[in-house]
Structures are given as C-alpha cells and as structure tokens.
Amino acid sequence: MKIIPVIDLKDGLVVLAQRGNRDDYQPISSPLCQSADIYQVIKAFLKIYSFDTLYIADLNAITGQGNNDELLKRVLTDFTEITFWIDRGYQLFKYPSKLPNNYLPVLGSESYQDDNILDIQEYKKNFILSLDFANSCALGTKTLFSNPCYWPDNIIVMTLERVGSYDGPDLQKLHDFSSRYPDKQFIAAGGIRNAEDLVALKTSGIHQALIASALHFGNISSDDISKLQTKKYPA
DSSP, X not given: OEEEEEEEEETTEEXXXXXXXXXXXXXXXXXXXXXXXXXXXXXXXXXXOOOSEEEEEEHHHHTTSOOOHHHHHHHHHHOTTSEEEEEOSSOXXXXXXXXXXXXXXXXXXXGOOTTTGGGGXXXXXXXXXXXXXXXXXXXSOTHHHHOGGGOOSEEEEEEGGGTTSSSOOOHHHXXXXXXXXXXXXXXXXXXXXXXXXXXXXXXXXXXXXEESHHHHTTSSOHHHHHXXXXXXXXX
C-alpha cells in the first residue's frame, strides 16, 4: 500500500479540508504540525515516513482565485527527491522540457467540460487523472467517466464530501472501478480514517491512497505504514 500525503494550499497556507466546503477551509494546526507553512508541513510528513510522493491541491488555481505558482516552484526546487502530484485545476499542456522532473500534473474532472476535454490528449497520458465526485454526483464532463481512452494508468477516485471526514472511504465505488478496469491503478481519496481502512482498501484491490487528516491527527502512524509496506497486515 502506497501512502501519498495530501497538502491543500490556499492563499499560501496549508489548510484543513472539510468535506469539500473549500470556502470554510482554515489554516491547519494539528498534533503533527502546528504551523500552516508548507515547508513545515512537508518536513512533518517526512518525520512520519520517507514518502517519495506528495499530492498538492492549489485551491486558488482550482477555484479560479489566483494561484500559488511561485511558492510551488520553490517547493519543487527544494525537495527534488520527492515527486509532487499537483492539481491546479484546468492546466494547459506545457512541453516536458519546461517542467521540473519531480512534477506530475493532476487533471481533475471537475475542471474539464465538453469544450476543453480534448486538451487532455496533449498530455499523452503523462498525468494523474482525478475522477471527482460530490454527493454521489460526477463532477465535470461525463465523457471523462465513461470513456477510458482519456485515462492514464493512475486514476484518483476523489469523494469530496468524505474529505476531512471520519466517514471512511467509499469502498463500493473504488471496488466497482477496480473490478471494471483491472488494467488501471485506482487511488483512494476521501474519508480514510485509520490502518484498518487501508487494509480494507488493499483487500478491495486498491494499493494507493491519498491521506491528510489521519496523518495530522495520528490515526495512521509510522508503524502502520511500515507494516503495510512490508505486508505484515493481512492482504
């Protein structure tokens, strides 16, 4: 099981996500890290485990209220050993030579409609797709949910109303996707509470998970992650 810590960035600060209600997100202060500074949060995550991948959502860019581009450029430059999956909403393709080697774009379905879906093809599947759901509704163009020809190998199933909650992951939805498309790697996002949830995901065929709150509040520990990596938990 690969654990990918999540950072939600808003107005230059790391915020605590709550059920997708982005207007209500506040700067984070948790048992893991009392600072909302992105550098401090990254360092706190790395004290738990030597993560090689982090996910960052630039909420300003996603909602069309500016961006955190300059800060993100510094972070990518200063943590070259980490691969950053970055969701910046709708993103025009840039030639790979212009992108840092440790940057991989996340293209969220909520930012794509019928009039711009063809832009995704410019990436030649060199991205992470996020299939976004809110209250059981698919967000964005329906084509992205029904036509796997647009899909890369790694696909996030994002259940926004479970983000920052203690409701548990949407196991049924994740199981349905992994069963229907066994050649793809699906990534759980939203509601993961503890190591037991991770074991349940693994049993359902999901081997990657995006996590924030459970790390910040100590519900998933270094020992839990190590056990999952070394398969000491039941498969």
